[in-house]
Every structure is written in C-alpha cells, then in structure tokens.
Amino acid sequence: MGFLDFATTKVEAAANWARKYSLFQYPFVTACCGMEFMSVAAPKYDIARFGAEFPRFSPRQADLLIIVGTITERQGPALRRIYEQMCEPKWVVAFGVCASTGGFYQNYSTMPGADQAIPVDVYIPGCPPRPEQVLDGLILLQERIQRGEGHNQIVIANEQAALAAKKKGIAYDVPAAAIRPRVEASKG
Amino acid sequence: MSTTDEIAETRRQIVLGFQDAEDLGAPDLPTEPVPLNMGPSHPAMHGTVRMVLEVEGERISSADIQIGYLHRCFEKESENATWTQIFPYTDRLNYISPMLNNVGYAMAVEQLLDIDKKIPERAQFIRVIVGEVSRISDHLTCLGASAMELGAFTVFLYALKAREWLFELLEEVCGARLTSTYCRIGGVAYDLPEGFDAKLRDILARTRVVLDDIGKLLERNRIFRDRMDGIGIITQADALAYGITGPVGRSTGLAYDVRKDHPYLVYDRFDFDVPVGSVGDNFDRYAVRVEEIQQSMRILDQALATIPAGPVMLPDPRVSLPPKSETYNSIEAMIAHFKLIMDGIHVPPGEVYSFTEAGNGELGFYIVSDGTGRPWKCRVRPPCFPATAVLGKVLPGLFIADVVPTFGMINMIGGECDR
Amino acid sequence: MAQIVLDRLAGQFRGGEILETGSQHGNEWARVRRDAWIAVATFLRDDPATKMEMFIDLTCVDRFSTEPRFDVVLHIYSVSLKHRVRLYGGCPENDPTIDSLCGVWEGANWFEREAYDLYGVRFKGHPDLRRILMYPEFVGHPLRKDYPKEKRQPLVRRSQTEQGE
Numbered sequence: 001m002g003f004l005d006f007a008t009t010k011v012e013a014a015a016n017w018a019r020k021y022s023l024f025q026y027p028f029v030t031a032c033c034g035m036e037f038m039s040v041a042a043p044k045y046d047i048a049r050f051g052a053e054f055p056r057f058s059p060r061q062a063d064l065l066i067i068v069g070t071i072t073e074r075q076g077p078a079l080r081r082i083y084e085q086m087c088e089p090k091w092v093v094a095f096g097v098c099a100s101t102g103g104f105y106q107n108y109s110t111m112p113g114a115d116q117a118i119p120v121d122v123y124i125p126g127c128p129p130r131p132e133q134v135l136d137g138l139i140l141l142q143e144r145i146q147r148g149e150g151h152n153q154i155v156i157a158n159e160q161a162a163l164a165a166k167k168k169g170i171a172y173d174v175p176a177a178a179i180r181p182r183v184e185a186s187k188g
Numbered sequence: 189m190s191t192t193d194e195i196a197e198t199r200r201q202i203v204l205g206f207q208d209a210e211d212l213g214a215p216d217l218p219t220e221p222v223p224l225n226m227g228p229s230h231p232a233m234h235g236t237v238r239m240v241l242e243v244e245g246e247r248i249s250s251a252d253i254q255i256g257y258l259h260r261c262f263e264k265e266s267e268n269a270t271w272t273q274i275f276p277y278t279d280r281l282n283y284i285s286p287m288l289n290n291v292g293y294a295m296a297v298e299q300l301l302d303i304d305k306k307i308p309e310r311a312q313f314i315r316v317i318v319g320e321v322s323r324i325s326d327h328l329t330c331l332g333a334s335a336m337e338l339g340a341f342t343v344f345l346y347a348l349k350a351r352e353w354l355f356e357l358l359e360e361v362c363g364a365r366l367t368s369t370y371c372r373i374g375g376v377a378y379d380l381p382e383g384f385d386a387k388l389r390d391i392l393a394r395t396r397v398v399l400d401d402i403g404k405l406l407e408r409n410r411i412f413r414d415r416m417d418g419i420g421i422i423t424q425a426d427a428l429a430y431g432i433t434g435p436v437g438r439s440t441g442l443a444y445d446v447r448k449d450h451p452y453l454v455y456d457r458f459d460f461d462v463p464v465g466s467v468g469d470n471f472d473r474y475a476v477r478v479e480e481i482q483q484s485m486r487i488l489d490q491a492l493a494t495i496p497a498g499p500v501m502l503p504d505p506r507v508s509l510p511p512k513s514e515t516y517n518s519i520e521a522m523i524a525h526f527k528l529i530m531d532g533i534h535v536p537p538g539e540v541y542s543f544t545e546a547g548n549g550e551l552g553f554y555i556v557s558d559g560t561g562r563p564w565k566c567r568v569r570p571p572c573f574p575a576t577a578v579l580g581k582v583l584p585g586l587f588i589a590d591v592v593p594t595f596g597m598i599n600m601i602g603g604e605c606d607r
Numbered sequence: 608m609a610q611i612v613l614d615r616l617a618g619q620f621r622g623g624e625i626l627e628t629g630s631q632h633g634n635e636w637a638r639v640r641r642d643a644w645i646a647v648a649t650f651l652r653d654d655p656a657t658k659m660e661m662f663i664d665l666t667c668v669d670r671f672s673t674e675p676r677f678d679v680v681l682h683i684y685s686v687s688l689k690h691r692v693r694l695y696g697g698c699p700e701n702d703p704t705i706d707s708l709c710g711v712w713e714g715a716n717w718f719e720r721e722a723y724d725l726y727g728v729r730f731k732g733h734p735d736l737r738r739i740l741m742y743p744e745f746v747g748h749p750l751r752k753d754y755p756k757e758k759r760q761p762l763v764r765r766s767q768t769e770q771g772e
Contacts, residue, residue, distance in 0.1 A: 032283035042348035256740035430714030
C-alpha cells in the first residue's frame with residue numbers, strides 16, 4: 001500500500017512536471033490586454049522559453065485558457081462554452097484587472113471578473129500588466145500545477161478518490177471546499 | 189449517359205489531368221446554404237466580433253456582423269466621471285494608439301472651454317509627436333497581426349520588435365507602455381524626458397530597417413499578393429455613404445485626411461504627403477498603411493527639429509492643477525486643487541463636435557456639457573464602426589478564407605467599435 | 608465656415624421645417640422638424656452648393672427634463688466643399704420615433720441600430736432595426752438617464768452551472 005502510494009505520487013509529480021512545462025494556451029483575447037499578450041509572445045519577453053509557446057486556437061487542443069481582457073455579459077455564454085469544451089486537466093488564468101474583477105468598469109455590461117462564469121486559478125492584475133508580471137503569474141501557475149492544486153486538478157483528484165472509495169465499499173465524503181453544493185441553486 | 193455519369197466522367201478527366209476544370213464550366217452540383225459561425229472568440233486577434241455567415245460551398249452568400257462583445261459603456265461611465273477622469277477611458281478606446289484618443293478628447297473639451305487656441309506651443313508639439321508615435325505603433329500592429337493570420341509569423345515578430353522599442357519610449361514619457369493617460373485638458377501631464385530626442389531618432393532609424401525587411405518579405409510574395417490583390421474591394425461611393433475615413437477610406441481613392449484638410453494643433457507647419465489608393469482592395473489598405481508609417485516618421489523628424497521650449501500646461505487656474513510646491517504650502521492652491529479634483533473642471537454649457545485623425549480615420553468626440561464638472565453626454569464617433577458595417581456588403585461573394593485578410597486590414601478594434 | 612449650408616437651408620425650406628439654427632464653437636447646427644427629416648437630409652446631400660455626400664455620425668441625446676426628450680443628432684460632411692453641419696431632430700418621450708436615413712446614406716444603418724439599442728428611439732423604415740451592442744435578452748435602453756449604471760442583467764453565472772465548479 002505504501003509503495004503504491006509512493007509510486008502514484010511519483011508518477012503524479014512527473015506528470016505534473018510535464019504538464020507545467022508544456023502548456024498549450026488558448027488565448028481568449030478580447031481587449032487591450034491582448035496587446036500586452038502579443039508583447040509577451042514577442043521575442044523580447046518570450047513566453048516560449050517557459051514552454052507555453054504556441055497558441056492552440058481550438059479549446060479541444062488546449063489546456064490553459066488565458067482570459068485576456070474585459071469579459072462582457074454578452075461574452076459570458078461563449079466563455080462558458082469554451083471552458084466546458086476543454087479537456088481535463090485544464091487551468092485558467094485571468095490576465096488583467098478586467099478579467100480578474102472587472103477593472104475600473106462598473107456598469108451594466110461588464111462582467112465583474114471572469115470568475116463569475118468560470119473558476120480561475122491565477123489572477124494577474126495590471127491594466128495592462130507588464131510582460132514581467134505575466135511571466136511571474138505563469139510561474140505561479142506552474143508551481144500550482146506541480147503541487148496539483150489547480151481547481152480542475154482538485155476536482156479530478158476528488159472524483160478519483162470517490163471512485164476508489166466506492167470500489168472498496170467505503171463511504172467517501174467529498175470535502176466541501178472542492179465541490180460546491182449546487183442542489184439548492186438548481187431547485188430555486 | 190445520365191447526368192450523374194457525365195459528372196463522374198468529367199471529374200475523372202479533371203483528376204487525370206486531361207482536362208482543365210475551368211474549360212468545362214461548373215458541373216451542376218446541388219448545393220445548399222450552410223450557416224457558419226465565426227467568433228466571438230477566434231484566432232484573428234482583433235478584438236471580438238461574431239460573424240454569422242451563410243455559405244454555399246466555399247462562397248459566402250450573406251454575412252451578418254455582430255459586434256458588442258466588448259461594450260464597456262464608455263458613454264455611461266463618462267456621464268459619471270469628471271472631465272479629467274475620462275482620460276483613462278479614452279485610452280481604452282482604440283487601445284493600440286491610445287495617445288491619439290487622448291489628444292482627440294482633450295481637444296474637444298478645450299474647444300468647449302474656448303482655450304483651444306491658447307494651448308502652449310510646446311504642448312501642441314508634444315501632442316503631435318506622441319500622436320504620431322502612437323500611429324506608427326497602430327499601423328505596425330495591424331500589419332503584423334494581419335500578416336500573421338495569413339501565415340507570415342516572422343513579419344509579426346519583426347513588427348512587434350519595432351513596437352517594443354516604441355512602447356519603451358512611451359514608458360519613459362508617461363510611465364505606462366500602453367494605456368498612457370498622458371494628455372490633460374490644457375496641455376500634457378509631464379514634459380518629455382531628457383534624451384528623448386536622440387532615442388526617438390535612433391528608434392526611427394531602426395524602424396525604417398524593420399519596415400524594409402517586412403516589405404521584402406511581403407510585397408513580392410506570391411502567396412501574400414494572391415490573397416490580398418483584388419480581394420475585399422470597397423468602392424469610393426460606399427466609403428462616402430458609410431463615412432469610412434482613414435487608411436481604409438483613402439485606399440478607395442477618397443483623399444480625405446483631417447490633418448491636411450482641417451489642420452489642428454501644429455500639423456499645418458509640417459510637410460507630409462497623404463497616400464491615397466486606387467482600387468480599394470486589401471493590398472491597397474496594406475500599402476497605404478506602410479506609406480503612412482513613412483510619412484509619420486517624416487513628421488516626427490520635422491517636429492523634433494522645430495519643437496520649442498516652454499511650459500507644457502496652460503497655467504489657467506480653471507483647468508490646470510497648481511504646482512505641488514504651492515499646493516503643499518498655500519491654502520488657496522490647496523483649495524483650488526481640491527475643487528478641481530473633486531468637482532471637476534467647470535465646462536460652460538454647450539455642445540461641440542471635435543474631430544481628429546486617429547489611426548483608423550476621423551475620430552470624433554461629440555460632447556454635451558451642462559455646466560457642471562461632469563459631462564451630460566460624451567459620445568465617441570468611432571472610425572472603425574462604419575468600416576465594420578461595410579463588411580456586411582463586401583463579404584458576400586468572397587471565399588471564407590478571404591474573410592481573414594479583409595477583416596484584418598479593416599483594423600477593427602473592439603474597444604473603439606463597441607466602446 | 609459652413610454658413611452657406613444654413614443659408615441654403617433657410618432659402619429652400621420656408622414652411623417652418625427649420626425650427627432654429629445657430630453656430631457655436633465653430634460648429635453650425637440646425638434644428639429640423641421631425642416630419643421634414645428625410646427631405647432636409649436629401650436636399651443637403653444633393654444640392655450643388657452644399658453637396659454633403661459623406662455621412663459622419665448619428666446619435667441621440669437624452670435631454671431628460673426638457674421636451675423633446677430625445678434629440679436625434681446627425682453630423683454630415685462634404686468632402687468636396689469641406690464643410691459640415693449638425694442637425695437635430697427632436698422626438699418627444701411619448702412617441703420616440705423618427706424617419707430612418709438609410710435611404711439617403713447607407714451608413715446610417717448601424718448608427719440608427721445603436722441609437723435604438725441604447726436610447727429606444729425607433730426609426731421608421733429601417734430595414735433591420737434590432738439591437739447591436741447589447742444582447743437580445745437585454746431589457747431596457749441603458750443610455751437613458753433613468754437607467755442605473757450598475758444594473759446588470761447577467762446571462763451566465765457560476766452558481767447556475769451543473770458541474771461541480
């Protein structure tokens with residue numbers, strides 16, 4: 001049992017190491033932050049040296065959704081659909097204050113942060129953030145991926161633990177922090 | 189032979205190379221229109237727009253352009269902000285040339301205050317200089333991004349390399365690479381830093397080399413020319429009926445440039461040409477933009493040579509903040525500072541429409557003031573709004589693949605089109 | 608500068624269609640009676656002394672406490688003669704409609720859709736009057752002075768999803 005745990009943990013660590021250094025990004029570019037995103041991808045602040053080189057313009061082929069720029073209420077369903085189309089494990093980065101909290105836009109059309117629609121792992125503030133800030137945020141995300149603490153990774157881990165417990169016949173109580181109760185909202 | 193057999197035989201002949209497909213005329217194949225959705229998130233990094241196309245085969249039969257995915261309520265926010273607080277919102281309109289928007293808005297409010305002729309000369313020169321730097325940055329981004337969408341990734345990297353130098357220069361001037369908020373009502377916020385002149389001249393020399401490289405990669409490139417020549421033609425009549433100005437309007441042959449026809453700031457002192465296209469296709473728009481970068485560099489050379497010394501802000505206590513040394517030391521200055529920040533500048537009641545040449549064309553600010561420190565209405569007349577509208581007329585008849593360069597060369601910026 | 612435009616308008620329309628004219632901060636303007644909107648626009652486009660071929664802008668101002676409440680504002684320009692004019696067409700609150708200028712300048716199409724979307728002014732004869740900046744499910748006209756700035760009408764929120772996120 002102990003050895004199996006050790007092997008699984010090592011395999012998981014190796015898998016996370018591979019995942020963090022080969023992120024396939026889906027840049028969901030909407031606004032001004034897109035210009036700084038281009039600068040991050042440009043030769044001077046090269047994001048390719050972190051492994052996150054080429055943008056995959058299809059959610060099916062991407063595992064990192066970078067929300068670049070303001071999300072409006074009109075854009076919400078499109079963002080939700082793209083997130084749901086991505087394969088697991090997946091991570092989300094909110095690039096810029098508009099994607100993090102709505103920025104200085106507080107009005108009838110701006111969604112106050114992309115996390116109103118989808119769970120976000122790393123928030124990068126700035127209007128627009130300097131490319132160095134973006135790279136700092138990327139490194140933060142990579143550390144999270146290595147520890148297995150991305151939102152989606154926690155959900156997967158809990159699902160697997162629940163399945164394993166079911167096989168053994170033990171009751172497994174999903175920690176409340178991982179999966180939020182939705183039953184009340186759907187009945188309302 | 190039945191029709192199906194004839195078609196099969198025709199295809200076999202074409203595949204085997206015995207006959208040219210065009211010689212035989214189009215076979216009578218049944219088609220049906222298919223709705224195709226492009227957007228609102230798609231790889232062409234031009235802000236967000238959704239195009240609902242109806243295609244028959246590869247040809248578009250109708251196009252419905254749906255914008256509004258970046259509507260950030262510039263007008264409503266302006267009605268709740270003081271006149272100076274609106275500058276950051278104007279930055280985020282055409283966000284690849286923010287200085288031009290700042291200048292346009294500042295000029296509109298100054299016209300309402302009747303101080304537009306009294307702006308210090310150095311401030312006017314600085315506005316022209318940073319405006320033209322922004323324009324170069326705008327055109328470089330447009331060319332780079334559009335070329336990348338056609339597959340020319342190297343051109344994108346070259347253009348961004350040049351843009352990076354301009355961003356660093358703007359950062360030295362105002363502290364921010366992109367969203368500068370540099371102009372103020374009555375002048376500009378800070379003076380140019382030391383060494384700006386030499387640095388800008390150096391950057392212009394290097395940018396000319398970059399432009400040369402880009403030209404060598406693209407202008408005689410068979411693939412680029414095939415995808416751009418004769419595609420997406422906008423007629424001069426359409427440009428007039430829709431109100432399309434700027435590089436897109438000039439590519440149709442319409443020789444209208446606000447800097448030449450209604451000179452503002454100190455543009456009448458500079459010698460520059462306005463490139464005008466003839467056909468109105470994508471390549472014309474590309475060529476007009478490249479030539480405009482060259483002309484902007486010409487203006488910059490002349491401006492740097494003739495910029496006078498002096499103050500950069502009109503010392504009118506109604507609009508400009510008192511110097512910090514006085515604010516901290518005298519009660520009158522502190523109260524003046526307080527009133528200007530909290531109440532805002534008191535602009536007399538009235539309405540004005542002020543227009544300047546932004547990166548995409550005539551950027552108009554229609555401002556209605558009711559005499560308080562906040563506008564009653566602050567409308568932006570976006571230059572790329574009609575250019576995007578005309579796409580609904582230009583796209584039908586083109587291939588799906590033609591949408592990419594056509595949309596790229598229109599340079600629709602979501603922040604400006606949707607506000 | 609554009610006084611010629613106002614003079615030609617005064618000369619052509621003598622039946623009270625031009626309610627008021629003026630010149631402020633270098634902009635010439637004329638207030639037009641609602642039913643003469645298309646006639647005045649067509650005249651300005653075609654008359655050889657004014658020749659305003661280029662459509663610039665169409666928007667609306669919510670005056671809120673004065674009547675007519677909605678002022679439809681049109682800016683047009685002449686590229687050949689280099690003059691421009693602003694026209695106001697007032698619409699009262701209980702009947703916010705005015706004729707559409709799509710037949711005079713094609714470009715008015717999207718601008719009128721925007722004025723309808725944000726202010727609720729209906730344009731008679733518009734080929735496709737629907738919302739352009741706001742989504743179809745939005746209720747109300749947000750740029751009116753009585754619409755609160757922060758009143759959101761969200762389409763999607765995390766609490767509504769089925770997955771455990």
